[in-house]
Every structure is written in structure tokens, then in C-alpha cells.
Amino acid sequence: MRYLPLTPEDRTEMLARIGAPSVDALFADIPAAKLDPALADLPAHKTELSVERTLGALSAQNVPAGSVPFFVGAGAYRHHVPATVDHLIQRSEFLTSYTPYQPEIAQGTLQYLFEFQTQVGELTGMEVANASMYDGSTAAAEAVLMAHRVTKRRKAVVAGNVHPHYRETIATLSLYADDAVVALSPVPQGGEDILSAIDGETSCVVVQSPDVFGNIVDLKPIAEKAHAAGALLIAVFTEVVSLGLIEPPGAQGADIVVGEGQSIGNPLTFGGPYVGLFATRQKYVRQMPGRLAGETVDASGKRGFVLTLSTREQHIRREKATSNICTNSGLCALAFTIHLTLLGETGLRKLARLNHANACKLADKLAAVPGVQVLNSAFFNEFTLRVPGKAVDVIEKLAAKGVLGGVPYARLAPKAGLDDLILVAATEINTDEDRAAYAAALKEVLA
């Protein structure tokens, strides 16, 4: 048992020091009848080699994105991550540290969180950002609860073009918090009428841009109408790389900006762990959920960083806290901030432009396949195809041909009646050969 350093002799000596006759005596408060459960269905410990074989065999049953022409997005994106990022996050002082409760020996974590907060603020065009949330969807749900606290109203309007899983996550949390959600219907070609849903009881309007269908949304008129009605605008994004090229939500009047940061620095990992980004205006900072790193000085006057404004948090305020959140995505935030630091302004703009260029090329290529229609006029790196027949079947047939061609919208929202739509994402990883392979396979599948 290589993870357990105590020897049988150590255990005997320690028991003697404690004055206990046996280890079981230390478990004396557990009802005797419940002790030592049978675990006959679980195997005994395995060697390192054996564990590698077992998990390697399971891994081999999956098709890794990197092994095929790959165009799947809808909330998670495959980008190239520089080798430096993964090396640095595995530095054991980062990897194996806990929440920075003792700031004097956690300056590494606290400084990178402060840098991360600043980067997220710049990207989103907002004044303050927190030190990350679990993921984009839970950040969106928390943003709605925060808007309720700020406006003292309890009715959220959620646009139809928000990612259906984000809509469901918002709806779940709101339902159990006894709040109301008005959910609009999806409009794949964009231009949904959000304005008419806003009224004097609306606490917030939740709008995604680029939306789940890939459309870039003009947030300004929505912000104006929301503010006129005393409501907040919550802007959501699932592809953070888009902020390198399109106007940030903060510049368009958003009050809270939330989104998924996985795209920068983090692998797909079948859905998690990811990194939720959360930014808002300075005046709402005390209503913001999650952790915050702040600047201060030490006893000898040197600059240093600490976790701050913790009086909003559960460990101080208990049932009066702004949220129950006790953890963040620190290590994923680290991957994000390292990758973004490597990119810098110049690199991010270039990366975003390359993503957009690849998406434009792909859209043209696929639109030329007989029977296929591209629905979007303005998009970043993701767009929607209308195909003849059921999108689910098309995607399965493409997979059988070795092309992972996107996400059928019906998989995200089976009841929406939009069975012929495919969400397609392009990033810098796609080559000309990938695009040609997709178009050829789609042509064959639809023939």
C-alpha cells in the first residue's frame, strides 16, 4: 500500500502512546453493529501498473477529439493549449495547495487570482471580477440570484437563444429558491423579441452573445430597455475567445457578465472541471458571489494579496451569505490566466481572428453541400446548419464516417421542435483537410 507510510510497528507504538488497546477502540462511538461493513463487491488494492491498465482500457473505448476532424462546440471548445500551461499548473505548490487561508504562504495563488480578476475585467469590459466560479452555467444561475438581491425583484427574463443547459440550470436554482423565470422561445436565425418581455417586475434579462446558434447579438437596445424598467442586463457567453474580436458586453451596457472560460487553457474533459467567469460593476461588488483576492500590505510595508470581503461568504455569514459557494475553480483559473498571459493582447486578437476565419471558410464549404443551409448572418466561430431530415441521425452517420460534425440542437432541447438543426464550431485546430473531410462526409450522408 504505497500511499500509507505507517508501518505495523509504528501503529503499535502510536496505540501505546494513545493508551488504546486497538484501533477499533478509537471507533468506539460508532454503533458496534454498524462497524466493518462488508465490501465484498469491491476489489483489493491494485499495483500502479494494474491501475494504468484498467483505466487505459476505459480511455481507449472513447474517441478523442484530437483523433478525428472535430467540430463540436455548444458550450465547450477544443483549442490548442501551449505545453507550458499544463506544465505550470502541475507545479506542486499550485496543484497541491488548498484555498489560500494563510496568505503569507499562499502569495502565489493570491497574486495569480488578482491577475486573473484583472484579465477577466478587461476581457468583459467590466469593473470587477471574482476569482472564478464552477462553470459558466452555474455562474449564470448565481448571476440571476444576485440580480434578485440587487433589484429586490424576483422575476428573471431568459432569452430563448441562451444555451438550453444554461436555461435549465437557471430554472432549477430559481425554482427551488422560489423565484420566477420567464423563458422565451428559441429563434435560430436571431432577432428574437426580448424587449417586449421586459416589464416593471423584471429583475434581470439574461442574454447570450454569441448565442447558442452562434448569432452575435446587439446588447445595447436590450440594456437600454432593461435599465429603463429598473432591471439588470446579464450577458452570457460560452466562447470566451470571441471577446478577442467582438465588442465586450461591458461596453454595451451589461450589469453582470458571466461565461465559460474553459476555451482558454483548459481541456474538454467531458464537461468538467471548467472555469466560470463572473464580472460586474463596482457598485454591486458586495452582492457578488464567490471568492475575491484583494491587494494589501504586510507588516513591513510590502505589497501582498489576501482573500477579502469574506463577510459576504458562507463561513462568516452562514444563512445570510450571498451564496453557499465555498470553493472556486482555482487551478482552472490558473490555466486560463497562464494561457491568456502567453497570448497577450496580440495573441488573443490573432487567435480570435483565426477562429473566425476558419468558421467563415467552413460555413462556405458546408453551405455548398446540396440541401444544407447556414442560418447565420453574423457569427464568430460557431454557426447553425439546417439539414434535410433529423440532425441526430446525420451526426451519428457522420460519426460512423469518422467525423464529429457538431451538436444536434435537439440533443440540447428535445422538446423545441427544432430537429433539423446542427450547431457547428470551428477553431484554430481545424485544417483545410478537416473541412474537406466534413463537407465530403456530409455530402455522402445526405445523398
Next chain:
Amino acid sequence: MNREGRGATTPITTGSAAPHTFTGNRALELEEGLIFEIGRTDVTGVDIEDAGDFTPRLGGHERKADLGLPGLAEPEAMRHYVRLSRMNYGIDSGLFPLGSCTMKHNPRLNEKMARLPGFADVHPLQPVSTVQGALALIKELSRWLLSLTGMEAVAFTPKAGAHGELCGMMAIKAAHIANGQKRHIVLVPESAHGTNPATAALIGYEVKSIPARADGTVDPAAVKAALTPEVAALMLTNPNTCGLFERDVVEIAEAVHAAGAYFYADGANFNAILGKVKVGELGVDAMHINLHKTFSTPHGGGGPGAGPVVLSKALAPFAPVPAIVADGAGLKLVEDEGEAGAVQALGRMSAFHGQMGMFVRAMAWMLSHGADGMKQASEDAVLSANYIRACLGDVMSVPFGERPAMHEALFDDAWLEGTGLSTLDIAKALIDEGYHPMTVYFPLVVHGAMLIEPTESESKASLDLFIGALRDLAFAAKAGEKERFLGAPHYAPRRRLDETRAARAPVLRWVKPQPLPEAAE
């Protein structure tokens, strides 16, 4: 879990014989500026292919203003983060005895397995036929968790312990709603983690506190007295945050059930009883399991975590989507609430399928230990905690010492009376000894708490050295060596930090300095 117990820190400067350096560095202890101070917007550390000529289709939504994001060339970036890392303490650096947080060895095999392309490089929405191995892993992890807890179902999507609590309490609320019950009170012992009352309040429950009795555990009589028809659930941490096993747990669970309420268990301390007792047999209806605590997935400076929830038969129908079901030859992912037929799912907790990266790490740890090793790990964790308590009991004060400790040893500050020193001073002096401090000022039920959790990962020699350091500090405190404590830490990358200042005038981001105004003529 940690709380600072005093207000503004007083700047204390001590004379040092060491000369100043030009750079501010001290040999291997290197100062490092912010990326905003050392980077430039025209520098990039990545080579990206040129997009070439094309007509953008952004519909007039191009970003106009600069981002203002600094870049570092690759060698600069490497150095920046390596230098930052050296200002951090991790479990690989030394003993990290944070009670209630559980810092144990993080095997690198876990990291290697999580990076296998079949786990790290698969998309949550790629066709289910192409991710059968990933689904099988979640199914197998679920089987292990059910076997270890004796429960009926697992909800695997919660992304952290507190998110798991939310899931479990939502399942309880959903069950009451399904039964036509309108109950609005949740009972929470005062020793509970702050997440417990926060979670209950978040979903609209009124929180009623249950005091601890003199021995540090919950009195079943107090629970029974509080159990009215308005009570929806009791939330209990067991072993509790005083490091004690709630020995009346079965009686408490029976009373809760008899009153028509559910029993939520906070599983943060599951590592103490893993392989020793099944919580399902104690009457638990829902319990979250912090994979990063019990099963060693690294917590990376505060996250990510993973908080799968195990549910009893009564609550199993209320698990959130998605779920994994066997479907003929393969595994199927049930992603839509309506699709599950009889399932009365509570909805969706997050966008995708939970923390796959953490599942792989936890599974690697479970396979490495096996049923036999996990039982041994619990026993060693409990043995080590009791050993620490036994070896320090003569110099530090031990509340509730009449009961055996479980995986953590609790001390209070009674032994510091008259020394002019606080729990925080002991913690900061421990930093100078090369240790991460224990959890301080938690649990709230004792004054000036110090909660030490050594886990199963420490050798006896490591425990003895740590005990030696604490004994020496205890003697020094009692001998009046105040400077060793009030000036501490002397040797950390930073001296004591002013947390009050940070909170009073929050500076939460870097702001570009304004150019100096031109001097008046």
C-alpha cells in the same frame, strides 16, 4: 474552513541583521511583479498561424477599444509562474494539517490517468457512442460510492461539496413537494460548516440552530424537541467538525424520519469512516462526497472540487439529470427530464456531466487502495489524529477529550490564557517552523479553536517532528517569548498581511497608473 479571529493586524517590524538587496530578492526568495507591470500588449508567447485575407462576418460588432492585456514571451511566462509557485505551500511541500479541509497525498498517477486522451480530450456533447468508456468510468465510480455508503443512487453532476449540498437539499425539497408537504424549516447544529445553513437558506428554508451538548455532539433530545411538522430536514456532519463521531446518529435519524423529515449528512469528513461504516445503515437520506478530500483529487489552490451526492431509496427518484442507464449493449446518457419516464428529476444542476477530470483521479485512488486499503487509510487517519492529541494533550487544552477523536484533533485556546497570545499567533509561528497552520477559529463551538487533521499520509517521523514543533511553541508561549509569535511569520515571503485594510478599501484589480500631472511652473 478557516476564520481569522482578530481585527486589524498590527504592523510589527523587527530589526534584522541581514543587509538589504538592490532587487528586493533574497537569494532563492524572489520578488515578482504583476503581469501588468512586466508584460506588454505587443508581446506574445505563442505562434499563431495567420488568418490570411477574408471578409469578416461579425455584423458590425467588431471590438473597437484595446483589450489592454499584457503578454509575456514563453521564457518570461515560465519564470513568472515558477516564481509565484515558490511563494506557495502545498501538501507536497510538507504537512498541511487543515482540519475539516483534508489535505492528503495527491498521487501523480491520478494526474497521469486524468490526462489520458480518452478522458481529457472528449467533448461532453459528442455522440454517446463515442464516449462509452467515459460513461463506464462514471458508472463504476458510482458503484464504488454506493457500495461504500450503502445508498441507492448517485447524482454525479454537482461540481463541489457545497454544490452537492444544494443538490441533496433540492432533492429533499422536491420529495416534500411531491408528497404535498409544505415544510419550511431546516435544523442545523451550530458546529456545522457554514455551507450547510447557507445552502438551506439559498433554497428558501428557514434555518434553526441546534446547540451542541457539553461533550461536543448533538443531543437527540434537542433534535426531538425541535422536530415539528414544519421541519423539512436535519443537516448533520458526521464525524462532526469537533472531530467526534455523533454516537446517537441512529436515534437522531429515526426521530427525524418519524417526524416526516429527511436526514441530510455533510460528507466532508467521510474519510474518517470510509470502509468502516456505511452511512446508509445509519439512516442517512442524502450525503455529498467531496472527492477532493476523501479520494485525494488535488484542490489546486481552492478548486476544482467535485461533490457527487448519494441518495437513499426515498430520494433516489429526485436525482438531477443527466443520469447513465444501461441500454442493451451500451450505456445511455439520460439528459432530458422528460425522457426518464418514472424519474421525477429535480432538474439540471450544471451544463454538462459533472467533474469528469476529478472522477478519473478519484477512481485511480480508489483502485490503488482497493477496499482493504481504504479501510486501512481511515484507520491510519484516525490513529494519527489521536496520536497528535495524545502527544499534545499535556501542553495544549483539549475540549471534549473524554471521547475518542476521529480523523482530526481539536484544541482550544484555554492554554494560552495569560500569555497575551492568540490562536492566530500560534498559527503564524507555525509558518516559521515550515508548516502550513492548522484550521483556526473553527469550529465556532469552542473558543479560539485549532483543528488539526494529519490524514493517513504522514509517517510517524513526520508526525513526531510536527508534534515536537508544536510542543516547542507551546513552551515558548508559556515562557513569554512573545516576539517569536507576535512578529510571526518572520521567514515567510510576506510578513503578516493587513486583512482589515484589504476589506475596508478593496483593491480587487490592477489599474493602470495615471501619468503624473505636469509640475506647475
